[in-house]
Amino acid sequence: MTLPHIVLFLVLSTVTITVILLLRKFFYKQLSAKWRYHLWFLLIFALTFPFIPVHLVEIPSLSLIHESEGKPSSSTQDSWRLVDQSENWVNDFGTSVSRFDHSFVQSFFIIIWVIGMVLFFLLALYHYAKLQRLISAATEIKNVKVKKLYSDCIRKLGVKKRPKILETSSVRSPMTFGLFNTYILLPKDMASYLSDDEINYVLLHELHHYKSKHIKVNFLFVLYQIVYWFHPLVWKAFKIMRLDREMACDTEVLHSIDRCDFEKYGKTIIRFVERNKESAILNLATPLLGSEKHIKRRMIHIASFTEESKLLKLKSMFIFIVITLFLIAQFPLLSVTASSSERYLFDDQRAIYEDLSRYFGENEGSFVVYSASNDEYQIYNREKSVMRVSPNSSYKMFTALMALEEGVITGDDSLLEWDGLQYDYEEWHANHDLRTAMSYSVTWYFQELDRQIQRDRIQYYLEMFDYGNKDLSGRLDEYWLESSLKISPIEQVELLQSFYMNEYHFKEKNVQLVKEAIKLEETQEGTLFGKTGTGIVNDRAVNGWFIGFVETETDTYFFATNIQHQDHAYGSKAAEITQAILSSKGIYK
Numbered sequence: 001m002t003l004p005h006i007v008l009f010l011v012l013s014t015v016t017i018t019v020i021l022l023l024r025k026f027f028y029k030q031l032s033a034k035w036r037y038h039l040w041f042l043l044i045f046a047l048t049f050p051f052i053p054v055h056l057v058e059i060p061s062l063s064l065i066h067e068s069e070g071k072p073s074s075s076t077q078d079s080w081r082l083v084d085q086s087e088n089w090v091n092d093f094g095t096s097v098s099r100f101d102h103s104f105v106q107s108f109f110i111i112i113w114v115i116g117m118v119l120f121f122l123l124a125l126y127h128y129a130k131l132q133r134l135i136s137a138a139t140e141i142k143n144v145k146v147k148k149l150y151s152d153c154i155r156k157l158g159v160k161k162r163p164k165i166l167e168t169s170s171v172r173s174p175m176t177f178g179l180f181n182t183y184i185l186l187p188k189d190m191a192s193y194l195s196d197d198e199i200n201y202v203l204l205h206e207l208h209h210y211k212s213k214h215i216k217v218n219f220l221f222v223l224y225q226i227v228y229w230f231h232p233l234v235w236k237a238f239k240i241m242r243l244d245r246e247m248a249c250d251t252e253v254l255h256s257i258d259r260c261d262f263e264k265y266g267k268t269i270i271r272f273v274e275r276n277k278e279s280a281i282l283n284l285a286t287p288l289l290g291s292e293k294h295i296k297r298r299m300i301h302i303a304s305f306t307e308e309s310k311l312l313k314l315k316s317m318f319i320f321i322v323i324t325l326f327l328i329a330q331f332p333l334l335s336v337t338a339s340s341s342e343r344y345l346f347d348d349q350r351a352i353y354e355d356l357s358r359y360f361g362e363n364e365g366s367f368v369v370y371s372a373s374n375d376e377y378q379i380y381n382r383e384k385s386v387m388r389v390s391p392n393s394s395y396k397m398f399t400a401l402m403a404l405e406e407g408v409i410t411g412d413d414s415l416l417e418w419d420g421l422q423y424d425y426e427e428w429h430a431n432h433d434l435r436t437a438m439s440y441s442v443t444w445y446f447q448e449l450d451r452q453i454q455r456d457r458i459q460y461y462l463e464m465f466d467y468g469n470k471d472l473s474g475r476l477d478e479y480w481l482e483s484s485l486k487i488s489p490i491e492q493v494e495l496l497q498s499f500y501m502n503e504y505h506f507k508e509k510n511v512q513l514v515k516e517a518i519k520l521e522e523t524q525e526g527t528l529f530g531k532t533g534t535g536i537v538n539d540r541a542v543n544g545w546f547i548g549f550v551e552t553e554t555d556t557y558f559f560a561t562n563i564q565h566q567d568h569a570y571g572s573k574a575a576e577i578t579q580a581i582l583s584s585k586g587i588y589k
Contacts, residue, residue: 010231016046017237019326024240027319032308033301035316037248040221040241042323047224047234113230120226131177134185138166143191146199153203156256163210173272174202176209179219184210197261198268201253208252214245243294247301254305266302269295344386344468344488348377356380359577363544365563367581368489370497373555378585379490388468388486389562392533393571394545395480396446397518400434401499402461403449404510409434411513419444438517441532447477464504465495482535482543492547492560500549500556518548525588526552530578532571540567546574550588557587 020039024031031039141147146165154162163182167190175185184206191199209215221238228234254262356367357380366384370377379385403409409416414434423429427440437445450458455476462470468487472479479485487495498504502511520528530548534541547560561578563569582588 012049013046013228013231014233016327017043017233020323021237021240023319023323027315030312030315031319032312032316033244033248033251035313035320037241037244038320039323040237040244041217042320042327043237043241044220044224046327047228116229117226120229124222124226134168134170135166135177135183137170138168138183138185141165141167141186145196146186146191149196149199150203153200153207157204157207157211159207159211163207174206176206176215178215182210182215194268194271197264198271201257201261201265201268204253204256205249208249208256212249212252214249218245243297246294247298250298250302251305251308254302262302262305266299269298269302342388342486344388344491346386346488346490348379348382350375351377351379351382353379353382356581359580360563363563363565363569363573363577365544365561365569365574365577366489367559367561367577368493369557369559369582369585369587370493371555371557372497377490377493380581384562384564385489388488388491389543389564390482390535391468391480391485391487391492392482392535392543392545393441393443394492394531394533394547395485396438396441396533397514397531398461398465398467398495398499399446399449399453399480400438400517401506401510401514402453402458404513405461405506406453406457408449408452411509416445416448419448434513435517438531443481450476465498467491467495482537489560489562492545492562493558496547496549496558496560500558520548523588526550528588530575532575534569534571541570542566544569544571544574546571546578550582552587557582 020043024036024039028036141150150162150165163176163178163184165184165186167186167188169188171185171187174187174190177183177185184203186202190202194202221241225234225238250265253265257265359367360380364381364384366379366381366387368377368379368385400409404411414437415431416433416437417431418429421444423444425440428442428444432440432442432445436442455472458476459470459472461467462472462485468485468491471484471486474480474483474485499511499514502508515529518529518531520530522528528548528550530546533543533545533547535543542564544563544565545561549556549558559578559582561574561581563574563577579588
């Protein structure tokens with residue numbers, strides 16, 4: 001999970017809370033107390049979004065958000081001499097870009113987040129232990145009258161497994177608590193200052209909490225409060241949820257007693273207001289009382305209580321369904337955000353996965369090869385094979401194709417004059433045509449082609465190619481250099497197939513010109529075509545590509561190798577790995 005995605009999830013969770021609060025406010029009278037409480041279950045669903053592996057949920061044909069992560073923070077570009085491939089048929093030159101290293105910022109925020117979670121978890125453990133000590137020190141109810149009232153309430157509510165009822169002088173207000181075994185804690189000698197009816201109301205209230213499983217659910221809310229300890233709106237939402245939970249419980253009690261007793265029930269709650277001095281940041285129990293503001297709201301609710309009509313229940317369900325649909329609508333958006341921008345959704349029914357890690361050494365990466373005759377992919381590292389990264393110089397063959405189609409260059413006239421700037425490569429200090437520019441991977445040549453093609457036409461072609469994330473938000477002279485444009489190894493292979501078969505119906509001579517420009521060598525086994533690419537950020541080679549195809553007498557193989565490392569991920573290294581794998585498979589030696 002990247003920092004931009006964390007921010008996105010926070011924004012969407014905030015929107016969800018806001019929508020729930022607004023609907024709750026404007027449709028308060030159209031929602032029953034029970035459904036007002038149930039709305040907060042949807043919040044739990046929304047807060048779970050960031051932890052769902054949305055990239056595993058394939059939602060094709062949507063591409064709403066493109067990632068802009070990784071844009072160079074400045075236009076600084078330093079030439080960088082790379083390691084030449086051993087047989088010298090690949091001139092792997094690259095250009096370094098300067099980029100702000102946000103990984104430190106991301107790590108900093110994650111560390112703070114984890115520290116906060118640990119502290120709040122310890123605080124929750126402290127409150128849990130405190131409640132456990134209360135239970136350990138509490139004694140069984142000995143008052144015969146209270147025991148009989150409790151048994152009557154159990155029968156009245158049809159509770160099958162009765163929670164243990166205890167009394168202690170350490171609490172001033174009744175409460176229910178317990179993750180595995182449920183306990184009802186009553187203030188000691190409560191029977192001395194409450195009437196039988198008042199004791200009956202208290203027991204009904206606590207038993208309704210138990211019957212409605214409020215205690216178990218409360219632990220879930222506390223867990224999310226710990227995870228989202230930094231989010232003030234989540235705290236506010238959970239505070240309101242607790243009020244709605246008590247009002248839902250009050251409603252159940254009111255349904256259990258006569259209307260003439262409503263006032264007595266309300267006064268029973270008020271009797272505990274002055275006695276209650278307990279508070280907790282994380283409420284692991286369900287105390288009878290809350291804040292004075294909440295008590296006031298509950299009294300108004302009790303005083304104005306009427307039987308819930310069928311129409312009210314239908315309205316409540318309708319509002320609940322509307323918000324549920326709103327949440328469900330977010331899930332595809334998040335899936336697309338996570339999967340469509342960073343990952344390629346690949347139908348791997350024709351893929352065979354194999355372990356080729358021995359060829360990659362200390363580099364992470366992926367190898368993909370497709371056999372045209374067998375219509376079959378062989379893939380190393382499924383995860384990396386769909387992960388999109390910058391194409392770097394592997395993109396130059398498509399720039400060349402666009403320039404030829406647009407008439408910026410032709411087969412007979414592709415010479416561009418050296419721009420006069422100084423680079424670290426002597427080979428770049430000369431005029432170049434398409435063949436020499438491709439051979440020496442002359443970045444200034446292809447940047448000039450991009451400038452002449454212009455952005456809107458490039459975007460048109462990227463959409464036609466369905467090239468990776470198709471993101472041109474980076475600067476025109478560096479969007480393919482560790483910037484906005486990204487593509488996965490599998491997409492590279494699919495694109496090479498389409499290019500080879502000229503599925504885009506370009507002029508055949510232009511396709512052939514690009515093929516000739518990337519032709520590397522011809523042997524008895526076949527002909528090898530390919531282009532390297534190296535991503536260099538802050539003078540460190542972090543991303544290496546080698547893509548291409550092999551023509552043999554019996555088949556054509558399309559391949560893409562991508563490697564990643566903190567410092568040594570060169571395109572030339574990707575080419576070495578590719579050669580070794582193709583040789584081991586008997587495809588090309």
